[in-house]
Amino acid sequence: MAYTPQKPPLPETTEQLKARIPFWGVDLDPADRPSVPKLQWQEDLSGAHWEVPDQQPERHGPRERSIEHASITPVFGTAQPLHGVSGAIRRHAYARFSEARLAHWLLLIAGDRVEATGAHLRSFATLRPDNPVTETGVLAEAGAHPVASRRGRVDARHQTIDPVLVAGPWVAGAAVTWLGLRRVVRAVRR
Template identity: 55%
Template sequence: MVYTAEHPPTTDREVLRARIPGWGVDLDPNDRPSVPKLKFDPDATGAHWDLPERQPEKWPRERSIEHEMLTPVFGTSTPPRGLSGVVRRYAYRYSEGRAAHWLLLLAADRINAIEGHLISFATLRPDNPITETGIRSEWTHHGYRSRVGTTRVDKSHMWLDPIIVGGPWLLTAALVVRAGRRVLRRR
C-alpha cells in the first residue's frame, strides 16, 4: 500500500525499459545529483509508526477512485458546501486521468467564487468591485503606461481583461436595475 512503510511491488526494470521509451535513463547514481537523499534508510526518518495516525473526518471527504483509502492527513480549510460542493463531489466520480474530473473541479471553483460574491451582499461589507479587481490601480499606479511600449506578453489579451473582470459585475448591475424597474412598474 502506498501510505505504509512497505512499498508496493515494482515491475522488473527490463520489462519497463522495453515497454516505456526512455525509462531508466537516470538509474545510474552518477547521473542523479540527489542520490544521497534517495537512499532508503527507515531508521533515518525518525518516524515511530508504520502508518501515521489518521486525521478524523468531520464531514464526508471527497475520495479519489484511484486510491484505496483517504490519505492519513488532508486539508480542512474549505469544506465543500452549496452548489460548488455538489459539483466537487460529483467530480470525484470520475478518474483523475479524465478531463471531466478536472473540468468539473474548475467549474466548482468558479461557482464557489460566485457564491462568495452573493454571500458578501448579505454582510455589512459587501465586495467592492472597483478596489478588489484592481480597476482603480489602473489610474493610480500607471496601469496604461506599464503596458504600452513594453515587451509584456499579456498585452495580447489586454482588451479582454475589462470584459472578464468587469463584465459579470456590469451584467449583475443591469439585471438588478431591470428587476427594480419591473417591481416599480407593477406598483
C-alpha cells in the same frame, strides 16, 4: 550547407567561462547534484519516526477523495469543507469520475464558478460586500508606473481582455438586477 559531425563552436572557451563566471562548473559532477539519480533511498526518511503515519480524524464529515486512492489519506487539508450546491457538484466530480476523466475537472471548475457567484451574492447581505475595486488590487496601478510598465509589451493586446473578464459578470449582474427592478416597479405602478 551540409551538417557535419562537429558541434558548432561555442562563443567562449572553458577557461574564458571560468574567468567570467567564478562559480562555473561547481556542480559539473552529477554526483554533486541532489536529485541524481531520481529514485534514491532516503535512509533518514527525512525525519519521520514512523512507518505508518497516524490517521487524522475526519472532523467535518466524510472527506471527498479521488477514486484513484484506496481510502482517505492519513493527513489531509480541512481548509474549506464542501457546502451547498457547489459542494454537491464537487462531491459528484470526486465520487463519479477519476482524475483521468475530463468531466472530473470540468465539474470542479463548474463548482468553482457556482461557489464564486453564490459568495458574491451572499456578500451583499453582509456588512462587507465584495468590492471589485479593492479586491482586484487595481488601486496599485497609480503607484506602479502603469503606462511605462506596459509600453511596447507583446501581452498588452490581451491585457485589455482582463477588465472585460473581471468586470463583465458584475456589469451583467447589475444590468439584470436593474431590468428586474424596473419590471417590478412598472408592475406595481399599474
